[in-house]
Amino acid sequence: MSDYIHAFRHDEDVRNICVIGAGYVGLPLAAVLASRGHSVTLAERDENIASLIREGESPIYEHGLEELLAVALSSERLHITESAAQAVINAEFVFLCVGTPESLDGSADISYITRAAAEIGPHLAEGAIVINKSTAPIGTIKLIERIIGRPDITVVCNPEFLREGTAVADSLNPDRIVVGADNQEAAARVVALFNNTTAPTVVTDTTTAELIKYASNAFLATKLTFINTMAGLCESVGADVVDLGLGLGYDSRIGFEFMRPGPGWGGSCLPKDTSALVTMGESFGCDLELIRAAISGNFAQMNRIVDKIRIAAGGDLRGRIIGILGLTFKANTNDRRNSPAIWITQRLAEDGATVHAYDPTVAKDADGIDDLLHLTLFDDPYSAVARSHVVALLTEWQEFRWLDFTRIHDDVATATIVDARNTLDPASLHRLGFSYSGVGR
Numbered sequence: 001m002s003d004y005i006h007a008f009r010h011d012e013d014v015r016n017i018c019v020i021g022a023g024y025v026g027l028p029l030a031a032v033l034a035s036r037g038h039s040v041t042l043a044e045r046d047e048n049i050a051s052l053i054r055e056g057e058s059p060i061y062e063h064g065l066e067e068l069l070a071v072a073l074s075s076e077r078l079h080i081t082e083s084a085a086q087a088v089i090n091a092e093f094v095f096l097c098v099g100t101p102e103s104l105d106g107s108a109d110i111s112y113i114t115r116a117a118a119e120i121g122p123h124l125a126e127g128a129i130v131i132n133k134s135t136a137p138i139g140t141i142k143l144i145e146r147i148i149g150r151p152d153i154t155v156v157c158n159p160e161f162l163r164e165g166t167a168v169a170d171s172l173n174p175d176r177i178v179v180g181a182d183n184q185e186a187a188a189r190v191v192a193l194f195n196n197t198t199a200p201t202v203v204t205d206t207t208t209a210e211l212i213k214y215a216s217n218a219f220l221a222t223k224l225t226f227i228n229t230m231a232g233l234c235e236s237v238g239a240d241v242v243d244l245g246l247g248l249g250y251d252s253r254i255g256f257e258f259m260r261p262g263p264g265w266g267g268s269c270l271p272k273d274t275s276a277l278v279t280m281g282e283s284f285g286c287d288l289e290l291i292r293a294a295i296s297g298n299f300a301q302m303n304r305i306v307d308k309i310r311i312a313a314g315g316d317l318r319g320r321i322i323g324i325l326g327l328t329f330k331a332n333t334n335d336r337r338n339s340p341a342i343w344i345t346q347r348l349a350e351d352g353a354t355v356h357a358y359d360p361t362v363a364k365d366a367d368g369i370d371d372l373l374h375l376t377l378f379d380d381p382y383s384a385v386a387r388s389h390v391v392a393l394l395t396e397w398q399e400f401r402w403l404d405f406t407r408i409h410d411d412v413a414t415a416t417i418v419d420a421r422n423t424l425d426p427a428s429l430h431r432l433g434f435s436y437s438g439v440g441r
Contacts, residue, residue: 014038015193018091020084020116022049024060024268024335025133025160026097028167031065034072035172036196041079043087054080061334061361064168084116085123093193094120095158096132096144102272106279110136114147121148129186130155135213135273137280141180141206156181156190157206159213164267165332174199180209214280217273218291223258224265225297231261231440232304241440242422261439263394263420264302264340266329271295271338302340305394305420306347308437312390312416318352321413323385324375326395326421327359334361341394342371344420349374358384360397386411396421405432 015038019030022044030042044050049059056070072078081087088094098112113134124130130153132141144155157180162170177199181187187203194201202212231241241261249256265271274295281288313320322345329339336342345355355375364379366372378384381400385391385408393400401423409415409432416435417424426436 013192015093016091017041017193018043018084018087018094019097020087020095020120021097021099021112021134022046022053022059022080023097023099024062024164024167025162026095027053027058027060027069028062028065028162028171029095029097029133029160030078031068031072032168032171033193034075034077035068036193037077038193039077039079040072041081041087041091043081043084045082045084047082050080050082061165061332062167063165063332068168084119088120088124088128090125092125092128093190094124094128094130096130096134097160098134100134100136100272102275106275108135108137108272108276110134110140110143113140113144117144117147121150121153124148124150124153126152128153129189131158131190132156133158133160135159135217135269135276136210137214137276138207138210140210154181154183154186155206156183156186157209158190159209161213161216164335165330173197177201178209178212179203180206180212182206214273214277217270218277218288218294220258221265221270221274221298222290222294224262224270225294225301227259228261228264228301228439229297232301234440239440244440261422262301262340262396263305263344263439264298266338266340266343267333268335268337271298302343303347305340305344305392305418305439306351308418308420309344309348309353309390309392310351312418312435312437313353313414314389316352317348319354320352320389321354321356321387322348323388323391323412324355324357325359325381325384325391325393325400326397327357327362327372328395331395331397336362336371339395340420344392344394346374356384356388359395360399382407382411388412389414390416390418392418392420393423394420396423400424405429405434409433 017033017038017040019026020043030040034040052059058065100108103109141155141157159178177194179187179190191201234241245259248254249259274291278288278291310317327341328336349355357375358378358381364377415433419438422438429436
């Protein structure tokens, strides 16, 4: 039983809360709010996902989430419905946690937000507070207010800062709580929902709150591009990026977070949010050149990994088998959206390679899924890399550290490894007879 279960309690100040959207933000939020003793109704329009959650199964891979769900459902603190209009009828607080995917022009598509606002507007309880947690551009709070069109309803911004893979832990112990509101009383009521944490709270206007989320992700993306750029320089001059990261990280102004090089950054947030921020800046006549450079540098990094694999394969990928370890954009999540691993494997296939792959969250029978059509899936890592000319580790799953590389050495066509996450021990692999290529080392 997870320590997360100990978070469950029954506050005297129980609130009726509605969460709209059971994705990577909404589902952990609903489970954690229920764990705090509140009565939570989760609205998810996808019937299959809603049914899965009713059975206590999580459609997303998050440590501790299914345990929280099981207790929340059995205690009847969490209820599931497909109707957002029905879910909000008695709710004092309504969290909007719907997707804001990237549009063709790079801006954030807020159609899911506007649709939800129009659907719930007539059914909201008098005096309810609508809290937008979906990442959305400046002016979205004002737009939601206009769509709802009710003077008794207050709309505030409460951006999320969850990390996929640790969303439950981050919800229970957030780094900070940001609330953007024009009504200070409403802001105080929203802050009170999180008064069981010791996190610092920033209460500001809605525009600033909306921008804080984008600025946070843009900074993290820029930091990742920086260390990946330094990794390239390390390779050119013969330096070690791991030691470089240590030398930088001990400076408290810089820190260690997001200072590990890799194949590039991806996921559901950084790519779309950096793109949306650049587009937002352009709409206000502001050229965010630094953010554009971070985006460009990220594509350059992914291309460098493709080049590493090509060189390791002898300079030509045609007719070569590349064994891939990891497909998600990072470990401890099943999210492949904008995954560097998917982008890299697609380029490898386009250049003539036969791509075999294993990821602990992807079943062999998932071959028909669009983002996996270019490769062949295997149920275990050893089968995926057998007969390969290059083994490429693209996601830092811990299980890859403890593979039997003696067995792998005997099964591969060429004992060559490209470690795009610097997860493996080069010295050990060299002793086994592997040719090893990391990032910046």
